[in-house]
Amino acid sequence: MRVITAALVAMLLAGSAGASSSPQKKTPYWASLSAGQARMRSGPGRNYPVNWFYQRQGLPVQVIETYPGWRKVRDPDGTTGWMIGNLIGDQRTGMIKDGTADLRDAPNDGAKVVWRAEPGVIGKVSHCADGWCRLDVQGRGGFVEETKLWGVDEGENLD
Known part of the structure; x- marks a missing residue:
């Protein structure tokens, strides 16, 4: 009987492993x-x-x-x-949507284009403000317009 009880407790604990203890x-x-x-x-x-x-x-x-x-x-x-x-x-990650997106060295339209990313490219989003997000794609980073990304809200501020 104890073996069955122990097995049931183990199964219940394993089933709750996916549940986060954080709020x-x-x-x-x-x-x-x-x-x-x-x-x-x-x-x-x-x-x-x-x-x-x-x-x-x-x-x-x-x-x-x-x-x-x-x-x-x-x-x-x-x-x-x-x-x-x-x-x-x-x-936090973002995916380039629609057409090719320019990644710039600063968050503005006049900044130098340092990379171009095709639709479907995924990168880590580390900062968003004023309609621009910093995107890092395997160590190659730049700022991209938030409207070119799926994974951020319009007008979102992220640090």
Whole structure:
């Protein structure tokens, strides 16, 4: 009987491992995939079918709802579904949307273009102000207009 009880306790503890001990953030908020592979499900549980399989660590997602250990997210294409909470990280990333984006050495239209990024390129967002965000793509950084990024809110200030 003790073996069964211990096994049940272990299963309950493992099931809550995806739940964060920190306070819940107010939805919606921006996050990114912290794992190289992630499954999006139709509901908040492993018994729900997998709708999508992601293989892109760092992909920005918008968390639109929470459930203990699970997050309902929206991806850059607008697809929504549920993911285990520990697959979602706090690292802010942004993805270039639509056309090619110029990354500049300062946050203004007149600044020198240091890089160009194609649609779908993902980078770490470290600072946003006055309609510009600092984007780092594997060590190559610059400022990009926030309207060219998916993963930040219009007018967002981020330090």
